[in-house]
Structures are given as structure tokens and as C-alpha cells.
Amino acid sequence: MNRTSRVSGVLAAVGIVVAAALIGATAAALTGGSERKSSGTVAPIGETPSAKPSTPPKVTGPASVKLNPAKLKSGAAPSAPYLLNRKLVGDGPTVAIPGDGTVTAVVRSKARTLVLLDLTDPSGGTELVSYDGAGKQLRRIPDVSDLYGSPDGRSAAWVQHTVDEKGPVPGATLTFSDLATGRNTVLDLPKDLIVVPIGIQDGVVLFVTAVKQAMQLHSWKVGDATATLIDKPTEEPILLSPDQRSLVERLGEGVIPDCDQLVNRADGTKLWQNCSWLVREFSPDSRTVLTAPKNITQEDRVAIFDVATGKLIRQWTVGTEALEATIYEDDDHVLFTVAADDRRIVRCTISDGTCEQATKPVGIENFEDYEVLPRGGASA
Numbered sequence: 001m002n003r004t005s006r007v008s009g010v011l012a013a014v015g016i017v018v019a020a021a022l023i024g025a026t027a028a029a030l031t032g033g034s035e036r037k038s039s040g041t042v043a044p045i046g047e048t049p050s051a052k053p054s055t056p057p058k059v060t061g062p063a064s065v066k067l068n069p070a071k072l073k074s075g076a077a078p079s080a081p082y083l084l085n086r087k088l089v090g091d092g093p094t095v096a097i098p099g100d101g102t103v104t105a106v107v108r109s110k111a112r113t114l115v116l117l118d119l120t121d122p123s124g125g126t127e128l129v130s131y132d133g134a135g136k137q138l139r140r141i142p143d144v145s146d147l148y149g150s151p152d153g154r155s156a157a158w159v160q161h162t163v164d165e166k167g168p169v170p171g172a173t174l175t176f177s178d179l180a181t182g183r184n185t186v187l188d189l190p191k192d193l194i195v196v197p198i199g200i201q202d203g204v205v206l207f208v209t210a211v212k213q214a215m216q217l218h219s220w221k222v223g224d225a226t227a228t229l230i231d232k233p234t235e236e237p238i239l240l241s242p243d244q245r246s247l248v249e250r251l252g253e254g255v256i257p258d259c260d261q262l263v264n265r266a267d268g269t270k271l272w273q274n275c276s277w278l279v280r281e282f283s284p285d286s287r288t289v290l291t292a293p294k295n296i297t298q299e300d301r302v303a304i305f306d307v308a309t310g311k312l313i314r315q316w317t318v319g320t321e322a323l324e325a326t327i328y329e330d331d332d333h334v335l336f337t338v339a340a341d342d343r344r345i346v347r348c349t350i351s352d353g354t355c356e357q358a359t360k361p362v363g364i365e366n367f368e369d370y371e372v373l374p375r376g377g378a379s380a
Contacts (some may be wrong), residue, residue, distance in 0.1 A: 029350050052116050057287055057306070057313065057332075058351060065353045069346050074376045075356030078345055081106045082337075082359070083281025089114065093135035094316050101127065107149035107156045108372045109179035114156055116147040128158055132378040137170045139183075150200035151242035151284065155179055157205050166191060170227075175224045178206055198238040208237055234283045235261070239279060241286040246271070248279045248289070248309055256294065262307060277303055285331045288313060288350065292326065302326045302336055304350050314350050324369045337371035 001380055033348050081090045083103055087215055088095045092108045101117035104126075108114075113131040128144035155178055162171035172195045173188040191208050199206035200231045205220045207227070217237060220227035235249035238260075247265050250271075252258025259275035277291035291303050299322035303315040320340060327335040335341060335358060342361035348354070 008254060017242075025281050026087075031054055059313055059353075060351065063312055063354045064317070065348075065355070067316055067346070067348075069088075069318055069321065069340070069355075069357070070342075070361070072346065072355055072357045074360070075347055075358055078335055078347070078358045078372060080327060080347060081108055082333055084362070085244045088113065088373070093131075095131045095135040095137070098129060098137070098140070101110060103373055105147045107147060107153075107179070112156075112177070112182060113178040114149075116144060116158075123218075125163070125219065132182075132320075132338060145268055149214055150199040153179070155200050157200055157207075159195045159197065159207075161193070172219065174202070174205065174207060176220075187220055187225075187227060188296065193315065198237060199244065201244060222282055239282060241282045241307070242284055243286040246282070246286060250278075256296075261289075262289075262310065269310065274305070274310065277305070280326060281328055282307070283328050283331050287331070288326055290326055290334055292323070299323060302334070304334070314348075315351055316353075316355065325373065327372055335372045345369070 010288045011296050013031040013204075035278070049336070061205075062324055066157045076285045080088050081092065083087055083089075083097070086097045086100075087108065088097060088103075092110070092113055095113055095115070097103060097115060099117070099119065100297070101119040104118050104134040106114065106240050111133045113135070114130045115131075117129065119127055120265045125142060126144050128135060128139075128141040128147060130141070139232055141158075141160065143161050143163050144158050148157045150156065155176060157174060157175055160173050160367065161168045168192055170191050170193045174189060174195055174197065175313055176185045176187075177183070187205075189209075192211075194210040195207055196209075197205055197207040202348050203222045205222065207218050207220065209216050209218060215233050215236060217231040217233055218227040219230050235250065235251055237247050238250050239245070239248035245265055247263045249261050249263055250259075251261060257278065259273050260277070260279045261273040262271040262279075263269065264271055274291070276294055277293050279289045279291050281290045283289070287307055288304050289307055291305060293301060300319055301315060302323055303318040304313045305311065316336075321340040324337040324339045326334060329335050329347065334350065335345055337345050340361075342363050343355055344361040347358040348355055
């Protein structure tokens, strides 16, 4: 199961989701990062999109599928990044990950790779490491709490916080990065302690802040000196679909939330609510969502739901083995790491439910040194 969260730990001490101190918080994995092929269309992010009927994806076979990962046939290697012996491989150049911190999010383009680390040394904290197109390390930026990659893979945004000897204090910067040129543009947010980017499109960044336990949704046109307040949502917004039409809101306080609900941004209509499964990621075409069970004793399964109706499309269960990380590879395929003595990455097809091994099984003492990685911009 994905162990990282874009909001969990970041939105701390404000009655939203409490998980960790802000600088010790991890970022997560969905709706962004490396470019993925999709048939979806994108609406302007700074405006409320018009409603659009969604065509349910075509699927065949039973909705629930039980797997024995060891008996699956071998298939193609993952087209998404994954970690192998402290090296990031797949979907770009191989890059060495410094230190022993946990990789919590990755954004890839042809020209840049960004890796967010949750540090494990005595100083704690977080660090963003950037690499050029050849895999050469460029910069190491401290105290970055959140990393988001645009759905088209062309840009990224991250949040860096002000920290003193006692920890994080009010004051943050939101950085927009053009991954092709490496040019960064910074928005200064001197009064904000909690800042979470949830969308990027056409040079506009959508982000959430929390002020006195009240959430605010802002739109920032990159280059402007200030952002524009566009909404004051009553529930915690955690994920925006790539087409900007659907928003996931997380209900309930505490480390384990109550429910997730899907909302139509055009009119605020609540499409559906699920209190057993938590949304991790939208598919690139925005038609489905990848989820994991809220019950932590059910780490052996993952499910796909239809965005428009909330109907279960596909569920895979692997028995006694846990699924450490799950992401979309493209509109019709998901990847997940099976946590067993011999770890392996498995690819499953949403439309027909079939699965295959995407990597050979590897026995590694440190389980976190071999797994598919979340793209910057996802939920826990």
C-alpha cells in the first residue's frame, strides 16, 4: 500500500489530518509526474470547468480477481520509475539516491528528475533532490514538504517551509518549475504554515492553505506576486483530476480519515462517497480512481472505481502478501509492489483484469529499496 501522503502530516494541527510534524511529513504520489498517454481533455485550472458526461470504461470478466504473484507470467519492464538498490530506474536515466532517506515522491521529464526524500538521519526533515536529463545531481533543497508534478509532465511545484531550531514556523514559498528549461518561479507566502499544491495547468497553480482551522483554495498565475482566493471548501480537498473536473475531498479528522468523496467542480455536486476505500490517484484520462482499503489489515488488495458513478470496476487481492505501493502506469494499467520475501512489481490490466510480472523477483533486505514509486501529486 502507498505509505506516503500529500496532505497527511502536512495539514497537521488544524483539525484536518494529523500524522506527523510538518517537516517530517512525506509527500505522495498521484495525478502528476512523468508524462502518461491519455485521451482526456484538460479544462483551464483557474476557472470552474463545465460539467461533462463521463463514458464508463469498457471492462470484461469478474470485478474481483485473486492473484498468486509468484505464478504470473513475465511481461514488459515498468514504464514508470521504480527504486532498485538506492537507484531510480525506469522512465528515464538511472540516478543515484543520496543517503538512506525514504523516497516519497518522484517527478520525471526528459530534462529533469525530482526526488523527494524523508530523511532518516538525526536532523530529520525532508529534502528535494534534482537531476538533469543525464541523471547528474544538480541541487539538494532542504525542508520541502510537498512535491507535485503536472499531468502533462512539463512542470512541477513544491513547497519549502521556514524552519527554526524548534521546527516549522509560519512562512513558506511555493515554487513553480518549468522542467524543460529548469527555470523556477517563486511565490512568497510569509504568513502560511500549511500549503499544499493540488493542480497545475497552463501556467496556473492551484493550492490549498489552512488558516485557523479553515481551508482555502487558491489560484496562482505563475509570475504574479500574489495568488487569488477562489474557494473556502468545507472538507479537505486532496486531489484534483487531470481534466480539472473532479475533486476528491477527505472527510474526518485524525490519522485514519472517515471517508473520501468525489465532487463535480462545475456545480459542487457530490458524485459519490466511499468509507471503505481511500483514493490514491486519478487515471490520466480522469475516468477512474485507484484506491486502497482504509482498513490497514487489508493491505493485500487494491481497487479501481468509476469516477462518474462510484461503481467498483476491478479489485485485485494477493492473499497474505501486502501491496506496498500502487500507481497508474497509463489509463488501462496499474503497477504495484508485492511485499514478500522475494519482492516483485506486478502490472495489472483494468479492462480485462489480467496481470503479469513487470520485474523479476528480487530478495532485498531493506524492503524500501525495491518498489514502484509514487509520482508527485497523490494522496495516501
